[in-house]
Amino acid sequence: MEREAKEKCGVFGVWGHDRPADLAYLGLYAQQHRGQESAGIAVSDGRRLTGHTGMGLVPDVFDRHVMGMLGSGGCAGAIGHTRYSTFGGSLACNAQPLLESYVGGQVAVAHNGNLINGAALRAHFEEQGHLFHTTSDTEVVVHLLASPQQQKAPDPLAATLRRLQGAFSLVFLFPDRIEAARDPWGWRPLVLGEIDREGRTSPVVASETVALEVVGARFVREVEPGEIVTLSEDGVGSRRFATPADHLAHCAFEHVYFASPASVLFGQNVQEVRERLGERLADEAHADADWVMPMPDSGRSAAAGFARRSGLIYREGIVPNRYVGRTFIKPTQDERRAAVRLKLNVISEIVRGRRIVVVDDSIVRGTTTREKMQQIRQAGAKEIHLRISCPPILHPCYFGIDFATREQLIAHGRSVDEIRAYLGVDSLHYLSLEGLLSCMVRPAADYCTACWDGRYRLDPDKPETGVVIESEQMKIFG
Numbered sequence: 001m002e003r004e005a006k007e008k009c010g011v012f013g014v015w016g017h018d019r020p021a022d023l024a025y026l027g028l029y030a031q032q033h034r035g036q037e038s039a040g041i042a043v044s045d046g047r048r049l050t051g052h053t054g055m056g057l058v059p060d061v062f063d064r065h066v067m068g069m070l071g072s073g074g075c076a077g078a079i080g081h082t083r084y085s086t087f088g089g090s091l092a093c094n095a096q097p098l099l100e101s102y103v104g105g106q107v108a109v110a111h112n113g114n115l116i117n118g119a120a121l122r123a124h125f126e127e128q129g130h131l132f133h134t135t136s137d138t139e140v141v142v143h144l145l146a147s148p149q150q151q152k153a154p155d156p157l158a159a160t161l162r163r164l165q166g167a168f169s170l171v172f173l174f175p176d177r178i179e180a181a182r183d184p185w186g187w188r189p190l191v192l193g194e195i196d197r198e199g200r201t202s203p204v205v206a207s208e209t210v211a212l213e214v215v216g217a218r219f220v221r222e223v224e225p226g227e228i229v230t231l232s233e234d235g236v237g238s239r240r241f242a243t244p245a246d247h248l249a250h251c252a253f254e255h256v257y258f259a260s261p262a263s264v265l266f267g268q269n270v271q272e273v274r275e276r277l278g279e280r281l282a283d284e285a286h287a288d289a290d291w292v293m294p295m296p297d298s299g300r301s302a303a304a305g306f307a308r309r310s311g312l313i314y315r316e317g318i319v320p321n322r323y324v325g326r327t328f329i330k331p332t333q334d335e336r337r338a339a340v341r342l343k344l345n346v347i348s349e350i351v352r353g354r355r356i357v358v359v360d361d362s363i364v365r366g367t368t369t370r371e372k373m374q375q376i377r378q379a380g381a382k383e384i385h386l387r388i389s390c391p392p393i394l395h396p397c398y399f400g401i402d403f404a405t406r407e408q409l410i411a412h413g414r415s416v417d418e419i420r421a422y423l424g425v426d427s428l429h430y431l432s433l434e435g436l437l438s439c440m441v442r443p444a445a446d447y448c449t450a451c452w453d454g455r456y457r458l459d460p461d462k463p464e465t466g467v468v469i470e471s472e473q474m475k476i477f478g
Contacts, residue, residue, distance in 0.1 A: 009034055009035045009081060009082060009083045009084065009096075009110075009111065009112040009113075009207075009400075010028065010031030010032075010033075010034035010035055010081070010082045010112065010206075010207045010208070010211070011079070011080070011081055011110040011111070011112050011169060011170075011171045011190070011205070011206065011207050012024055012027035012028055012031065012079065012080040012081075012110075012171070012204075012205070012206045012207070012211055013077070013078070013079040013080070013110075013171045013173065013178045013180060013204065013205045013206075013231065014027070014077060014078055014178075014195070014202055014203070014204045014205075014215070014231075015076065015077035015177065015178050015202060015203055015231035015232060015233075016076065016077065016200065016201075016202040016203065016231075016232075016233060017077075017195060017197070017202040019071065019075075020043060020075045020076070020077050020078035021041055021043050021067060021070040021071045021075055021078050022067065022071065023078070023195075023204075023215045024041045024043075024078040024079065024080035025041065025058065025062055025067065025080070026211075026214050026215050027080060027204075027206055027211040027214065027215055028041070028058045028080045028081070028082045028211075029058045029059070029214070030208075030210050030211040030213075030214035030215075030260075031082055031206065031207055031208055031210070031211050031260075032057060032058055032082060033258075033260055034082060034084070034112075034207060034208070034258065035082040035083040035084035036056075036057055036082075036084060037055065037056075037083050037084045038053060038054065038055045038056065038061070038082070038083045038092070038094070038095035038096075039053070039054065039056070039057070039058045039061045039062070039080070039081065039082045039083070039095070040052065040053030040054070040061070040080065040081050040083075040095050040096050040097050040110075041053075041062065041070055041078055041079070041080040041081075041097070042078065042079055042080075042097040042099050042108035042110075042173050043070050043071075043075045043077070043078040043173075044075060044076050044077050044078070044173055044174070044175050044176075045073055045074055045075055045076060045175075046074075046076040046175060046176065047175055048106060048175060049099055049106040049107075049108055049173060049174075049175060050069075050070070050099075051070075051097060051099045051108055052066050052069070052070060053092075053095035053096065053097070054092070054095060055092050055095065058082060076175075076176075076233075077173065077177075077178055077231065078173070079097055079108060079110050079171045079172075079173040079178060080097070080110065081095075081096035081097050081110035081111075081171075083095060083096055091134070091135060093133060093134045093135070094134045094135060094136040096109065096110050096111065096136075096138060097109055097110040097171075097173065098110075098134065098136075098138055098139060098142060100142045100146075102142065102145065102146035103146055103151060104145070104146070104151065104156065105174065105175060106174070106175060107142065107145065107172055107173065107174055108172070108173040109138060109141055109142060109170065109171070109172055109173075110170070110171045111136075111137075111138040111141070111168060111169070111170050111171075112167075112168070112169040112170075112188045112190075112207055112400065113166060113167030113168040113169055113170075113183065113187060113188045113399060113400045114137065114166050114167055114168075114398060114399050114400045115137040115138075115140065115141075115164055115165065115166040115167075115168065116165050116166040116398050116399070116458060116460045117164070117165040117166065118137030118140050118166070119137070121140040121143070121144065121163070122137070122139075122140050125140065125143045125147075130143055141160065141164065141170065144160045144163055144164075145157065145160045150163075155239070155241075157172070157179055157181075157228065157241075158228060158239070158240075158241035159241075161181055161228070161241045161242070162241055162242060164183070165458060166183070166187075166398065166399055166458065167183055167185070167187035167188050167249075167251075167399035167400045168181070168182070168183045168187075168188070169181075169182050169183070169187075169188040169189065169190040169207065169223070170182075171205060176232060176233075177230055177231060177232035178203075178205070178230070178231040178232070179228055179229070179230055179231075180192075180205040180223055180228070180229045180231070181223070181227065181228045181229070181241065182223045182224065182225055182226070182227060183225060183226070184225050184226040184242040184243065184244050184245050185225060185244075185245045185248055185249035185448075185457060185458075186222075186224075186225035186244070186245075186248045186249065186250055186266075187249050187250065187251050187399050187400060187448060188207070188251065188254075188399075188400055189207055189208060189222070189254065189259070189263075189265050189266065190205060190206075190207060190222065190223040191205065191206055191207075191208065191209055191212065191219060191220075191221070191222050191223065192204070192205055192219075192220045192221055192222070192223055192229060192236070193205070193206065193209075193212035193217035193218055193219050193220055194217055194218055194220055194236075195215065195216055195217045195218075196218070197216075201235070202217075203231040203235065203236045204217045204231075205223065205229065205231065208259055208260055208263040208265065209262075209263045209264045209265075210260040210262040210263045213262070219264065222266075222267075224244065225244040225245065225248060226240055226241060226242035226243055226244045226245075227239070227240055227241075228240070228241055245457070247443075247445040247446055247457070248442075248446040248447075249399075249446075249447070249448035249457045250266045250442065250446055250447050250448065251399065251400070251401070251447075251448050252390075252436065252437070252440070252447040252448060252449055253362075253390070253397075253401060253451060254266075254270075255268070255270055255273045255274070255277075255440070256274070256277070256361050256362060256389060256390045256436075257298055257361045257362060257390075258401075261274065261301055266440075266442060267441055267442065268440065268441050270301075271301050273439055273440070274301030274302050274305065274361075274389065275301050275302065275304055275305035275308070276305060276439040277301075277302050277305065277389040277390070277431060277435075277436060277439050278301065278302035278303060278304060278305025278306035278307075278308075278309070278359060278389055279305040279306065279308065279309040280431060280435040280436070280438060280439055281302065281305075281306055281359070281387050281388075281389050281429070281431045281435070282305070282306045282307075282309035282310040282387075283309065283435075284429065284431060284432060284435055285387055285429030285431075286310060287310075287355075287357050287385040287387070287427060288355065289312060289354075289355040289356060289357045289383065289385055290312075290313070290354040290355045290356065291307075291312050291313035291314065291315045291354065291356065291357070292306050292307040292310065292312045292313070292314050292315070292356075292357045292359060293314075293315055293316070293317040293318065293350075293351070293356050293357065293358050293359070294314075294316070294318070294358075294359050294360075295318065295344075295358055295359065295360035295361075295372065296316075296318055296319070296320040296344065297320060298360060298361040298362075299358075299359045299360040299361055299389070302359050302360075302361060302389035303359035306357065306359050306387060310357075312357065315350055316347075316350075317346060317347050317350035317351050317356070317376075318344050318345070318346055318347070318372075318376075319344070319345045319346075319347060320343060320344055320345075321342055321343050321344070321345060340368055340371045340372065340375075341371070341375060344372060344375065346375045346376055346378075346379040347379075348379040348380055351376055351379045351380055351381040352379060352380030352381070353380060353381075353382050354381060354382055354383075355381075355382050355383040355385070356376065356381050356382075356383065356384055356385065357385045357387055358373075358376065358384060358385070358386050358387070358425075359387045359388075359389065360386070360387075360388055360389070361388070361389050361390060362388060362389075362390050362393060363388060363392075363393070363410060363411070363419070363423075364393055364403060364409065364410070365408055365409065365410055366410030366419065366422060366423060369386075369423055370422060370423050370424065373386065373423050373424050373425050374424060377424060383426045384424075384425040384426055385425065385426055385427045385428075385429075386420075386423065386425045386427070386428045386429075387428075387429055387431075388428075388429070388430045388431065389431050389436075390430065390431055390436055390452070391430050391431060391432060391433045391436065391452040391453075392411035392416070392419075392430050392452065393409055393411055393451050393452065394406070394409060394411050394412055394451070394452060394453075394454065395409075395450055395451050395452070395453075395454045396409075396451070397450065397451050398450075398456070398458075398460040399448065399450075401451070403451060410422070416428055416429075416430065433449060433452055433453060436449075437449070
């Protein structure tokens with residue numbers, strides 16, 4: 001997949017462990033694929049919160065000195081966040097967890113997702129004279145929590161969550177507990193686990209199960225849509241702030257690209273789903289070729305499935321250079337083109353004179369994919385048959401994936417043959433939406449597929465999705 005499509009975030013939390021900051025570090029490292037822009041950890045010693053955030057990868061933000069400070073004095077719990085901006089831009093002030101003080105004390109917040117009424121909420125509070133320190137939609141959650149209306153409610157946090165619209169898997173750190181919540185549609189993943197150590201059980205929450213495995217926690221269950229889970233000295237508690245939507249909206253693109261192949265997501269192992277996508281793609285779009293070649297790294301799993309089903313030989317003909325930064329931030333097109341060539345090195349001896357099936361997970365703008373196909377052609381490929389393990393991306397995402405605008409999406413307003421000609425390949429086939437959904441274990445109605453079919457469960461353009469609408473009043477589409 002082209003890196004022009006910005007990634008989402010990863011969250012982590014642990015309570016009641018003697019090294020919570022260290023576990024948060026490991027949990028974030030395991031979820032680094034969910035965001036490489038910034039990282040942060042906040043800790044509680046049972047009385048007050050402290051934290052550290054910074055721009056860059058997890059090991060760059062947290063050196064031994066920082067980790068020593070976070071772990072000094074004993075900690076009761078910690079939460080962490082690794083981010084790639086989907087709203088608010090790439091700024092140091094937007095690094096999470098956000099740590100604030102309000103009438104109820106201190107709170108730190110880590111968010112995965114996107115609030116479609118975030119701008120309306122922000123405008124509402126700014127008109128009342130509230131000051132904002134970030135450009136992130138997450139900060140409005142703190143302002144809501146601190147507002148008199150929510151503070152007068154029997155359950156201020158539940159009252160706050162009912163005012164949010166869109167996708168959110170939220171982890172809150174208070175001095176005496178962690179609260180983890182998931183929106184009523186379940187757009188983004190959030191799982192609960194437990195660490196059994198020396199006769200004591202420490203509860204853990206994370207975006208993905210791979211983080212649980214890395215810290216030695218066993219998977220317990222998903223945090224349910226519309227649920228708040230409390231992690232404290234009393235163990236794990238649960239309550240609801242909203243009834244789950246009649247039809248959930250699990251992000252199918254998580255399975256296509258974002259999640260780790262090692263994770264179990266929405267009840268399915270990601271690696272197995274991607275292989276099944278490749279198998280279905282082979283059924284729908286066979287090609288007479290010498291062998292199948294994945295586009296590293298995102299197309300590898302689907303390529304394995306495609307090769308197995310088609311009977312074609314699987315070959316690794318493209319070698320990734322893992323020391324090259326993201327190509328889309330280069331200042332000029334020539335530099336971006338050079339970076340693409342540095343990032344992926346084609347093995348001429350494998351492709352020269354061959355008919356190649358190249359499998360990738362998706363195409364967004366198409367510029368990077370075009371450059372990749374030109375590399376393969378220049379290396380001597382006789383034929384290039386490009387196969388994509390999801391449907392054409394036609395619509396923006398408002399729920400946590402910062403896809404380009406419709407006008408920037410290569411599939412918007414173009415036929416598959418026009419895209420094929422632009423990319424310079426001999427044939428191009430996308431997996432059908434029906435084929436994609438056939439690889440999932442849940443009913444088709446429980447997956448969000450809006451980036452492909454434009455059927456948004458919440459209408460992002462409706463002005464009434466502002467501060468006056470409660471969660472249970474949200475309009476469900478499709």
